[in-house]
Amino acid sequence: MMEDFYNQINGIASTYGTDTIFILGKGPSADKVPAAVYEGSLVIGINDAERIYPAAITIFHAEWVKQALTVEGARAHLYLTSVDFTAAGAQTLWAPHLSLGQESGDLMMQRLFSGDFVIEDVLFVSALKVALEVARRRGRPQKVYMVGFDFTPGAGYAHFEGGHYEAGDEQTRRLVIGMQENFLLNALYMTRDSEIEIVHVGNRNYSGLTPEELSDAFLPNGPRNDRHDWKVSVVAEITTNHFGDRGRLERMVRAARNAGADFVKVQKRNVDTFYSPEQIAAPYKSPFGTTFGEYRHKLELSGDDFSFLDSLCKRIGIRWFASILDEESYKFILDFNPELIKLPSTISEHTDYLAKVAAGADRGIVISTGMTNQNFEKWVLETFSKVPRLYLMQASSAYPTPAQDCNVAVVRHYDRLSRQHPHIVPAYSSHDEGWFGSALAVSAGARMVEKHVKLGNTEWAHFDAVALDLTTPDFRDYVSKIRESEIVLGSETKAVAPSEHHKYRRPEN
Template sequence: MVSFSRQISDIASIYATDTIFILGKGPSAGEIPPSIFDGSLVIGVNDAERIQPTDISIFHADWVKAALEASGPKAQLYLTSTDYRPTEGKVIRVPHESLGQESGDLMMQRLLSGPLVIEDVLFISALKVCLEVAKVRERAQKVYMIGFDFTPEAGYAEMAGGHFETGDIQDRRLVIGMQENFLLNALYMLQGSQIDVIHVGNRNYSAASVADIVERDFPTARAQASSQSKVAVVAELTTNHFGDRDRLERMVRTAKAAGADYVKVQKRDVATFYSTAQLSAPYRSPFGQTFGDYRRKLELTADDFDFLDTLCRKLKIDWFASILDEASFNFIRDFNPALIKLPSTISEHTDYLAKVARVADRGIVLSTGMTDKNFESWILETFKDVPTLYLMQANSAYPTPARDCNIAVVRHYHTLSTTNQHIVPAYSSHDEGSIGSMLAVAAGARMVEKHVKLGNSEWAHFDAVALDMTSSDFCNYVNKIREAEIMIGSEVKTVAPSEHHKYRKAP
């Protein structure tokens, strides 16, 4: 059986930030824009996952079990003393310690040095998990406690389904008052520890209000939540999952946590796409001694695509694939991806491209690496009837030198889009870092694509240009795209609220 520490480590490794949210059910939880939680570990108590999907849920009461069975599981991991068996997600059975008249001190002792148990005061167990995350990450964590309002009269944040908890308001007031006292005790005891606990609310001990974290601590998330013209960010996995479902899942989860809108994979029919000589050529990889051994192992099967589709639906992130040949196009249509990608690799395969254009019933993402103005004219005519054409400036050097990025082409595609409503300007970033993509957004790109990987593999294609998902690189990239959106702002010239010049007359 995989240990508690290992499972916590696996979940924590998905996220690049050192921010953790503990989610309660107070009404203030409903005032937080969901985008604030993106990219951070979220721990829910009782059935709080019905307000905002959590990574870890902690409970012991049978009414919570009934609520989760009715609404369906939304967490990756459940810590519970019950016999709850979710259809999705893993469970660790943890003993429940009831809180008696003399056992409060023991509960606080367990927080700092004792074993993990499910405490009656559930946020104490959640704080214990946060300490474990700090331990496996080997660095301090900032922990925001949201939805712990300690106002029983105010009710609960809006959530999916009904509420199954019983008890009158007087009983709840006594219980909540007792819990608030334990929070004060925990805040004191955790000073100087590896977790900096920030209670979000309007109590005298609250380190931040809801407005503080929305406006001050997470301004990018606020702007993203209010944006009406969000740039779509694609995490380009290529075949860096290496045909391994566990690796694929981790990459998808990390992309979602970083704030990506899509993940993209590839599909090709290896037997027909490459020649016999190419497949039999020597190639060193963990999968064999030939290039054919390598390419066949990287391809996702039908079951793998079913797995990918189910995972993306669960995580609420879209997926699509670069489809390099007709056999793969026929294969992939059964899985109903959000879009179809036609990569630069096959720009010369005009018969295939034209066939896709004739039957396309969804958006087409088309990269233009290794092509010129003549190809553009052919594409504009051939794909004039597709529902949406994401026309993607790309250079097929990995990495692309700065002098060859030609971001101005994105501006040209933006101009085309003003008279061709089905065209969406886009940019495929094979250059290093984020500046090219930020400039593309300023030039009018509504989609940007970035290669990603999971660690370094010398034998894998294009790893030199990919951002490593075991670090914060891709999360930082997405944040830079959102920052570019904020800075671009509106084309309408107005006096900004920040312009408080002393010589300007008051209106």
């Protein structure tokens, strides 16, 4: 039973690619930490601290929190609580609440390291237990920053709209807060040499960082710009390794967003018409049946699934589009009005279908050029001359692509074409290992790069050999390298940089 409980917690945690966890309280120091610091990391909120930043996991036991979240709207993805609580679009896991008695403090600290999960009176202890479990399941240490735990009753609370606080009398508050500070000191001592390193953020003598130092550590150049200020769009290519599982799809989308991707991309095909009857009936070993048709049918997203994907992406702030492999699927996907349509290398010889898309397209079209040559390029330029945007995506359809077959220089050719034809957008689809080829593509002029992603390893899944695992920092590191490439590439306009100065300046007359 407890294994299922922790599996659900881990399902949420696995969508974050860093080894950093934030536990968020409501002390006033939380106001000094920009929201961008938390991006991409697992955030565990105490009571209604999710109003400060939309936590992935919220822990509470008080009825007033339930009422506040019901009135103001829940923002977390998972709730760990001892009360009867549900929220649209969120999961809830119930656990018993154990009150803190006169002699039960030692038992509470013992439960931090062993025993079933409970909702402690000192909620951050339950949050630390979650962090410990995440570290154990990830198999590597986690750094846990505690933000908004100031233990100064007279300083008040963080300022945020919709906040609610149970104040009580001043003396009681001081006793409770002082008691909680003692438990934090106890936790700092007991977790030494454990799977988690706790860093208290504040101005106490035991604090590891001030709020300002935390901000400088995560945002050395000041608060991050919005992700869409970047000129290069990064696409997390999910393909079909969501396996038709909506929960798995959501985890992948959230993980891609948390890693910094601009888009996620899925696929759509009509299995019954795209494949021949012989292919559909052929034996095939998978978890979904004994034929190739049973396997392929399971991987396809339904209309309800696409509605779910569209709603999810709008809610969490990431865009989506799909590779569409046949005409019936193209008509199907238009009902969801994606901003882009991709026509993959797989169907580069299906020119009748491609021409029909070109004739009526009123949005950007992404064409992957794997397994094609200059004759295909000429045909594409003529056929798709009227589309609003044409993303020409250099690709090699080898999985993985050896270095000598990447031909990133083709992106430079597409960049030159874009200067003659402004509707062309140079792009690169990475089937090579790592980030290096994609970084070179950015320097050659690519304004979109895409990379296969996966959620753990599955022996039978397609393309997982080249995909980056969303349960590790790999895809986040890939995105970081693309952004670093953009920064280093800079501007084509030659000018004196702010960091330059003349060592031997000529004296003025």
